[in-house]
Amino acid sequence: MEESNKDNNNRKQRQTFAKPFLVGSINAIEVTQAREMSRLHTIGRLPARGSKLDVKHNTSSSSTTADTSSTSSTTSTRSITSTGSSSIVSTSTDFTSTSTTPTPTVSVPAKSHQGACTNPQCNCCGQVIIPSPQAVFPIKEEPSISVNDWSIFSVKRPILNSVEIDTLNDTRFEFPLPEMIFGHSLMRIIHEPSGLHIEFNAVDALDSLESDSNLKVSYHEEWLEARKKKKEVKKDLDVLKSYDWTYSPNYKGSTSLAFIPTNDKQIPIDRLLQPDPILFFDECVLYEDELGDNGIGILSTKIRVMPTCLLLLCRFFLRIDGVIFRIRDVRIFIDLETNQVLREYKLQEMAYSEVVKLVTGKTDPKKLFRDSNWVANNILVILVTTEIATV
Amino acid sequence: MTVTFSVPRFDLDYCLEQLLKHKPPRLLPPQTIEQLCHMLKTELLKEANIMSLQSPITIVGDIHGQFHDLLEIFEIGGTPPNTNYLFLGDYVDRGYYSIETILLLIVLKLRYPQRVHLIRGNHESRTITTNYGFYTEIVTKYGGNTEVWSHITDLFDYLPLGATIDGNIFATHGGLSPSCQQLDQVRALDRFREIPHDGIMADLVWSDPDPEIMDFKLSPRGAGYLFGYDIITKFCRENDLIQLVRAHQLCNEGYISYWGGQCLTVWSAPNYCYRCGNKASVLEITHSNMQSKTNTEKQQQVLPGQYFNVFDASPENDIDTESGKGVNGFITDENVNDSEIFADFFKSIHRGKQAEYFL
Numbered sequence: 001m002e003e004s005n006k007d008n009n010n011r012k013q014r015q016t017f018a019k020p021f022l023v024g025s026i027n028a029i030e031v032t033q034a035r036e037m038s039r040l041h042t043i044g045r046l047p048a049r050g051s052k053l054d055v056k057h058n059t060s061s062s063s064t065t066a067d068t069s070s071t072s073s074t075t076s077t078r079s080i081t082s083t084g085s086s087s088i089v090s091t092s093t094d095f096t097s098t099s100t101t102p103t104p105t106v107s108v109p110a111k112s113h114q115g116a117c118t119n120p121q122c123n124c125c126g127q128v129i130i131p132s133p134q135a136v137f138p139i140k141e142e143p144s145i146s147v148n149d150w151s152i153f154s155v156k157r158p159i160l161n162s163v164e165i166d167t168l169n170d171t172r173f174e175f176p177l178p179e180m181i182f183g184h185s186l187m188r189i190i191h192e193p194s195g196l197h198i199e200f201n202a203v204d205a206l207d208s209l210e211s212d213s214n215l216k217v218s219y220h221e222e223w224l225e226a227r228k229k230k231k232e233v234k235k236d237l238d239v240l241k242s243y244d245w246t247y248s249p250n251y252k253g254s255t256s257l258a259f260i261p262t263n264d265k266q267i268p269i270d271r272l273l274q275p276d277p278i279l280f281f282d283e284c285v286l287y288e289d290e291l292g293d294n295g296i297g298i299l300s301t302k303i304r305v306m307p308t309c310l311l312l313l314c315r316f317f318l319r320i321d322g323v324i325f326r327i328r329d330v331r332i333f334i335d336l337e338t339n340q341v342l343r344e345y346k347l348q349e350m351a352y353s354e355v356v357k358l359v360t361g362k363t364d365p366k367k368l369f370r371d372s373n374w375v376a377n378n379i380l381v382i383l384v385t386t387e388i389a390t391v
Numbered sequence: 392m393t394v395t396f397s398v399p400r401f402d403l404d405y406c407l408e409q410l411l412k413h414k415p416p417r418l419l420p421p422q423t424i425e426q427l428c429h430m431l432k433t434e435l436l437k438e439a440n441i442m443s444l445q446s447p448i449t450i451v452g453d454i455h456g457q458f459h460d461l462l463e464i465f466e467i468g469g470t471p472p473n474t475n476y477l478f479l480g481d482y483v484d485r486g487y488y489s490i491e492t493i494l495l496l497i498v499l500k501l502r503y504p505q506r507v508h509l510i511r512g513n514h515e516s517r518t519i520t521t522n523y524g525f526y527t528e529i530v531t532k533y534g535g536n537t538e539v540w541s542h543i544t545d546l547f548d549y550l551p552l553g554a555t556i557d558g559n560i561f562a563t564h565g566g567l568s569p570s571c572q573q574l575d576q577v578r579a580l581d582r583f584r585e586i587p588h589d590g591i592m593a594d595l596v597w598s599d600p601d602p603e604i605m606d607f608k609l610s611p612r613g614a615g616y617l618f619g620y621d622i623i624t625k626f627c628r629e630n631d632l633i634q635l636v637r638a639h640q641l642c643n644e645g646y647i648s649y650w651g652g653q654c655l656t657v658w659s660a661p662n663y664c665y666r667c668g669n670k671a672s673v674l675e676i677t678h679s680n681m682q683s684k685t686n687t688e689k690q691q692q693v694l695p696g697q698y699f700n701v702f703d704a705s706p707e708n709d710i711d712t713e714s715g716k717g718v719n720g721f722i723t724d725e726n727v728n729d730s731e732i733f734a735d736f737f738k739s740i741h742r743g744k745q746a747e748y749f750l
Contacts, residue, residue, distance in 0.1 A: 158669060159643055159667045159668060159669055161644060162647065179640075180641065180663075216612065216614075217612050217613045217614050222588055223588055223589045226589040227589065238609070239608065239610075239611060240601075240604075240609065240617060241611075242611050245610075245612050292610065292615055293513055293514070293522075294612060295522075364527055366526065366527065370524070370527075
């Protein structure tokens, strides 16, 4: 009571507290890897500005013409027809390219897209290209695009609620599901003339888990020893029915394409290194589990569509602190002109202690351990297989 | 021997102003943080491992550095000291504003010691904060200086492990321990240490309820426990409790009720990690008399006198995350007036480097 009386003298302070007021400008720096990723993706979504890779987030478009004139990549004239003032109901975009880049047929949204187009417009040119940098709340995004014969859809929805999780547990999965399942999110590529497709979604990925995992958390032994010594713990407790608590999928996508193994074909890295304009970029997390704060297991997909080809990466990244790093990558490369589809499956694994040796002397090594790109570039490759399919 | 020294109240108000009146919130200088942490440690030394609190009180679950959503909680639940708050831990990691969040809570706790109560979660630990982002955030925001991290993680060792409300509701971060049948066993612990891997202190911040089981079970991960219906019923009976309130687990609806309200999970980080799209809630307890339930109480499966105040992510988050700005607490030189108390500090910190472009 005494406290509250004292506090009455400070009513003025409290009122300012309740309503923090706005001040003008805000500055940006990187804070977390997530922040960096988001920013980089924002850059990726802007129209191409020539061949320079160190693209700065530059909202002024005045330099565009000068940059592009000398290089093979194109920033072409665009025309936008948009019905309605602010909401995009139906929008079509025409690309007229210069000689070196072939002319793809692009349709935004995809030809078979149902409902309104939710692809937002580019800040500087107004062109409708790609999804917004971050999903707003509540997250419901269904951007899509068609290039030549191929249509690409990505759907982003919030995590499943407890009713949906219970239903999945009752009907499909016997084991405890990951903490965050984006069960309605998916990434789908369709070849429109034939209807053949490849799709990545969380539920199918969870179907591909092993029934058990031989991995345990780092302090498992220590913990067991300590338990045995305790006199108050008399009886031995049961372990919950074992399952792959790391949620490492053996998932190469849900597809109707007929893939056959190949030894002489590889994803053409040189074509992906070309600074072609990105017509469509999106990423979504399919599921994620923090392993009871013992690390992370995350399955996510990313896609970028260029005028002549597309690349989809479905990556599972596992870090068990003090135990192991694991990457399982599926890459889908589609040549949009020849309709050839390549699927690369790559497994990587390395003991945590080995990875620690790679970062000795760094001030904040744990930061790198959260960066799946850094991990993928630095740990041992166990297996790479490539498959091919033609439609 | 510790020499106590105090920060005058108007200085605490100045710190509050730095955090609340600026957008993005301003950081406090390391020396100030050291002083605040020292003061709070001397206060927390007096607290028991399990605090005895009274209703009415609002219980807040995991926040994880989502500063704007913490302000949203004060918006919907009332600001201290007008509302009593019990925070169940996990203040830092994962969100973009861990340091601002913990600083605000530290200053509020010092400013209104009888109105704001903080307990320890599993993320209030040195190991976890290096793995999950708080350490990185401090290194980035304080230009490579890790002192602030040391001060704050040292402070974490002093946080109490739980609280009782009206003597019959037990609140802790995680759950129950097979090594602990009596609350007095928790009261007898030496809590002033890093959270160990095993034992009562670890279990209190790590274990989870499982509605499918009766007894304790080991987690398939190889460490940690799940507890079932028989365990909680027995624990409540032996300690004259009616309920366990805990946080620690993400739930899409913002709360979960187990076993008809005998155990509640409260989760207070909406749109967790800025992408989960989940709701969040705070638990408002007005009394703990076992009267008949109202319809809302039946629907939420809580005990009489309790209400889950459910909320969505603050719109402020959109401004930050969409335009890629303001996730850092940095301010430019032109915004700092030379006459301001912390002006030297703000002028000495450098902006972060540009991120690299990846393929």
